[in-house]
Amino acid sequence: MIKVEFLGPISKPTMELEASNLKDISEILKQDDEVKEWLETCAVAVNDTLVSSLDVKLQNGDKVSLLPPVCGG
Amino acid sequence: MIKVEFLGPISKPTMELEASNLKDISEILKQDDEVKEWLETCAVAVNDTLVSSLDVKLQNGDKVSLLPPVCGG
Amino acid sequence: MLELYDGALDVSAIFDKWYKEESKSNYGAFIPFVGTIRDEDSIDGLSFDVYEPILESWFNKWQEKAKESNAIVKMAHSKGDVLLHESSYIAAVFSPKRRVALEMIDEFVEDFKASAPIWKYDLKDGKRVYASERSTAIKGSGLLA
Amino acid sequence: MLELYDGALDVSAIFDKWYKEESKSNYGAFIPFVGTIRDEDSIDGLSFDVYEPILESWFNKWQEKAKESNAIVKMAHSKGDVLLHESSYIAAVFSPKRRVALEMIDEFVEDFKASAPIWKYDLKDGKRVYASERSTAIKGSGLLA
Numbered sequence: 001m002i003k004v005e006f007l008g009p010i011s012k013p014t015m016e017l018e019a020s021n022l023k024d025i026s027e028i029l030k031q032d033d034e035v036k037e038w039l040e041t042c043a044v045a046v047n048d049t050l051v052s053s054l055d056v057k058l059q060n061g062d063k064v065s066l067l068p069p070v071c072g073g
Numbered sequence: 074m075i076k077v078e079f080l081g082p083i084s085k086p087t088m089e090l091e092a093s094n095l096k097d098i099s100e101i102l103k104q105d106d107e108v109k110e111w112l113e114t115c116a117v118a119v120n121d122t123l124v125s126s127l128d129v130k131l132q133n134g135d136k137v138s139l140l141p142p143v144c145g146g
Numbered sequence: 147m148l149e150l151y152d153g154a155l156d157v158s159a160i161f162d163k164w165y166k167e168e169s170k171s172n173y174g175a176f177i178p179f180v181g182t183i184r185d186e187d188s189i190d191g192l193s194f195d196v197y198e199p200i201l202e203s204w205f206n207k208w209q210e211k212a213k214e215s216n217a218i219v220k221m222a223h224s225k226g227d228v229l230l231h232e233s234s235y236i237a238a239v240f241s242p243k244r245r246v247a248l249e250m251i252d253e254f255v256e257d258f259k260a261s262a263p264i265w266k267y268d269l270k271d272g273k274r275v276y277a278s279e280r281s282t283a284i285k286g287s288g289l290l291a
Numbered sequence: 292m293l294e295l296y297d298g299a300l301d302v303s304a305i306f307d308k309w310y311k312e313e314s315k316s317n318y319g320a321f322i323p324f325v326g327t328i329r330d331e332d333s334i335d336g337l338s339f340d341v342y343e344p345i346l347e348s349w350f351n352k353w354q355e356k357a358k359e360s361n362a363i364v365k366m367a368h369s370k371g372d373v374l375l376h377e378s379s380y381i382a383a384v385f386s387p388k389r390r391v392a393l394e395m396i397d398e399f400v401e402d403f404k405a406s407a408p409i410w411k412y413d414l415k416d417g418k419r420v421y422a423s424e425r426s427t428a429i430k431g432s433g434l435l436a
Contacts, residue, residue: 008195008265009276026290039291043284048199052286066290067197069281072223072264073181073235073255073389081340081410082421099435112436116429121344125431139435140342142426145368145409146244146326146380146400158307165302165325170376176325177396180310184319184387231315242329244400251322252393259389 003063004029010038010068022046022054025064035066043067076136077102083111083141095119095127098137108139116140148205149222150196154232160222164238168218173240175247179255181235183228190269191229192277197263204262208254217241219254227269261285293350294367295341299377305367309383313363318385320392324400326380328373335414336374337422342408349407353399362386364399372414406430 002019006012012034019025022044029035045065046056058064075092079085085107092098095117102108118138119129131137147167149160157180165176183192205221212219217239224234237255241247261284266277292312294305302325310321328337350366357364362384369379382400386392406429411422 007197007263009267009278022290029290040288041283042290043287044289045200048203050200050284050286052289054289065197065200067200067263067284067287068265069278069283069287070260070262070264071266071277071281072194072196072258072262073266080342080408082412082423095435102435113433114428115435116432117434118345121348123345123429123431125434127434138342138345140345140408140429140432141410142423142428142432143405143407143409144411144422144426145339145341145403145407146411157310158303161306161310162303165306172329172331172376174327174329176327178323179389179393180321181389182319182321184317186317231317244324244326244404248324248397248400252397255389255393 001060002058003061005063005065006035006038007065008068008070010035010066019058021058022051022056022064025058026054038066038068041069074133075131076134078136078138079108079111080138081141081143083108083139092131094131095124095129095137098131099127111139111141114142147218147220148202149220150198150225151222152226153224154228155222155224155234155236157233157236160236164220168240171240172242173218174242175244176238176240177247177251178236178238179251180233182233183230185230187268188270189230191227191232192234193227193267193269193274194224194234195265195267196223196225200263208257212239212241212250215241215246215250217246217250219250221258223264292363292365293347294365295343295370296367297371298369299373300367300369300379300381302378302381305381309365313385316385317387318362319387320389321383321385322392322396323381323383324396325378327378328375330375332413333415334375336372336377337379338372338412338414338419339369339379340410340412341368341370345408353402357384357386357395360386360391360395362391362395364395366403368409
């Protein structure tokens with residue numbers, strides 16, 4: 001199982017999904033009306049490292065995080 | 074009389090000179106071997122205001138200051 | 147040196163600590179940037195969520211980058227609520243020479259604003275409202291869209 | 292706010308004072324620049340001469356300029372001797388917005404270096420030696436040559 005967590009203002013509890021790569025995650029999240037609107041503006045981290053390609057392979061126990069637009073300071 | 078003061082590292086006591094403008098001051102200081110070497114790198118203030126022209130008229134009691142290269146901080 | 151605090155920062159205490167920590171390190175220039183909550187838009191304050199694991203790796207990359215110029219960076223940030231006229235952020239660069247410090251504090255603060263995983267909320271009428279208008283999508287966002 | 296002190300600056304005390312002075316002024320960004328004497332070239336420290344009347348008019352012009360951007364500048368500098376690892380200079384900008392403060396602190400510090408009527412001497416082997424190599428002729432120099 002892959003853990004998908006939603007950071008900051010996305011008020012959505014962590015999900016557990018079956019997926020072998022980020023493309024699978026993308027397909028599943030696009031079906032979720034609450035999450036869908038965030039996908040365009042969210043960065044993605046796998047196991048706390050930001051990634052820039054959908055081809056990232058996922059293994060059982062991996063964590064995918066969605067990071068919405070930031071504003072520190 | 075015009076008071077001419079030498080600031081910072083120029084080790085020269087204040088002079089009292091007869092002069093009606095900065096051109097006169099320049100002519101007199103060029104004769105002074107100790108001061109001559111500083112003229113090229115010194116800025117000039119009249120009554121504590123920096124000036125950029127030799128045409129400045131001087132009146133009895135005016136103060137001319139020579140400011141050598143600076144390095145604050 | 148990345149420090150997170152609950153609520154407002156004790157700015158003078160943090161400044162004093164950092165200044166003393168590097169007092170013998172032979173840095174000629176030390177430039178802190180202090181961010182303070184402004185009274186505007188009828189807010190009562192701001193509130194912050196911080197995602198520490200990615201903030202730490204972002205900060206560690208900056209520490210490496212600073213090292214290449216013989217400089218160091220330090221940072222303190224608030225978690226949770228910070229009220230009007232209190233401070234939530236201090237960033238600092240120490241370097242041997244002033245040009246490095248002047249350029250790096252600018253770059254560091256701007257990259258922080260664009261990349262650090264921190265989310266800001268307005269505290270208004272007893273509610274905590276995500277400051278979406280002032281927020282910036284992290285570079286590479288939209289991967290899953 | 293131009294402050295001159297005999298000898299080294301009490302940096303943390305000055306920082307704390309300035310921070311508190313503006314704590315309710317609604318400035319979002321506060322950037323101090325702290326200059327500290329580096330151990331180099333076998334010096335024991337530095338020493339400074341300051342010509343106050345022209346320093347004050349230089350500083351007042353900067354205060355006017357800062358005002359146009361709704362910002363303010365502050366500055367403290369040492370007169371006389373300052374030893375290794377002690378600090379001789381603090382400049383600071385307060386402004387509502389960070390971009391103004393980041394750009395102004397750079398401009399202010401660079402103009403200070405090029406224009407402020409302060410002369411620096413190395414303290415070395417019990418002597419006070421004018422740092423001519425590191426000094427900059429004020430713009431317009433050479434008028435009397």
